[in-house]
Amino acid sequence: MSDNGLEKPQKLYEQIKQYLLDGIASGQWPDGSRIPSEHELMEVLGASRMTVNRAVRELSADGLLNRVQGLGTFVRARVPRSALLEIYDISEDIQRRGNVHKSQVLLLEAFRADEAQAAAFMLRRGVRLFHSEIVHFENDVPVQFEVRFVSPRFAPEYLEQDFTQQTSNRYLQGIAPPSEVEHIVHAVTPDERAQALLEIGPHEPCLQVERRTWTEAGPATRSVLTHPGRRYSLGSRYAVADWNAKKGG
Amino acid sequence: MSDNGLEKPQKLYEQIKQYLLDGIASGQWPDGSRIPSEHELMEVLGASRMTVNRAVRELSADGLLNRVQGLGTFVRARVPRSALLEIYDISEDIQRRGNVHKSQVLLLEAFRADEAQAAAFMLRRGVRLFHSEIVHFENDVPVQFEVRFVSPRFAPEYLEQDFTQQTSNRYLQGIAPPSEVEHIVHAVTPDERAQALLEIGPHEPCLQVERRTWTEAGPATRSVLTHPGRRYSLGSRYAVADWNAKKGG
DNA sequence: CTGCCCCTATTGTATATACAACTTAATCAA
């Protein structure tokens, strides 16, 4: 390739990734802005389109860029804080393991919020909220009991969805990705109803993830995801060097 | 491409990924075994090598396959789950909350590894490993039982440290930051000894974090951190950058 | 003004090819 502002790593596609990361870190391409097209990068950097494509595609898979066919590639940098959990989708997890995902919708309704529930959404008592309860199965074994509260302002058509076809998580992500996410992980023994739904014994410990999301317009969703301890665990494995690169260092 | 056992998704590389996932799920390629080479897959599936390469590379990036240049592609035994956790230090957590941290070192020894323990470090049976057991207190209430195994190659002076002054976590981080980290979070009910140490009842659920770290030189540490469910939880909250990238966003 | 079509830019996928880098096994020479 021709002489440019690329140096450090040997591999060209890594150099291009670094070039883009630098451009994002330096503020040359602010959050939400468009970066040059593959064609432009190709000419500027003197690499082939396939090589540029690989670099951009990998950064996109890592969640740093957002690509829209026919439009362009946009900066998507999120800022992770302290201990963190990505938003994980149970059906994606299951499919990634090559297993079959099914879900059973127990409840899908609107109701009037009491004091505590309204407060969690920063709304007045008596406001209308949506409420769903879904059990997720991996190869016909229950692995998650999902209780979710959703603000109608955020997802007005929540009640019309068929969540056996598309997970509620996916649907909500499709409406608009949240601007802020909170996760809290507990170990609990759930109540008898949840025990029956998850087909577990009375003393079996469960992982309970409470997830709350916000958009600019305010609180959007609040979910409690309960997993049987013996059948499910949360985990991660990552290379630290990669992670530092994502942070922009 | 020619007619084969591939169907569902439209995209060829997705079909190939599914083909490989099916083969892994069915046991055709057990954990650790070698899958066909790119060249073989190319002929069997009738796709080009670049397309096969993309499929295998993406599965490799997802952690399902392990590729070794010059050797082949292997099924990765451990299936990583979703989500991320940074390396958190219990004493930092406690101090951040303005509370007092104390720790009690129950055990600090070297021992000869049995089959299973050696395997976890990818070493031979009978190799010398370090072992420590420490209970951490927040305002004199036990909040974590820490069991740790450390490779002497990584921290040769581990046994000489005073872990009531500096947490073992901090000490290990100081030697050399790991190049790779794995976290797995379970919900469990610990054994009687751990129950006594943590001063909890027989059925109280606990959060158990298994953390493994690697350096370039190989496996470095393996830790099991057990927290009483009612006294501790893992959490995170972070902002996600706006990705309404279209136009003036 | 409105709706439709078409053109362009951009990303998405697929292929053929080439050479580099690495691993293992086989071969050959001392």
Place this chain on the structure above:
DNA sequence: TTGATTAAGTTGTATATACAATAGGGGCAG
């Protein structure tokens, strides 16, 4: 026997090319 070299097989990277799919703007007809 030992050591070095070679050869074959496999993954890693890079390129050139082609066509498909999508989004948006501009122009044209009504």
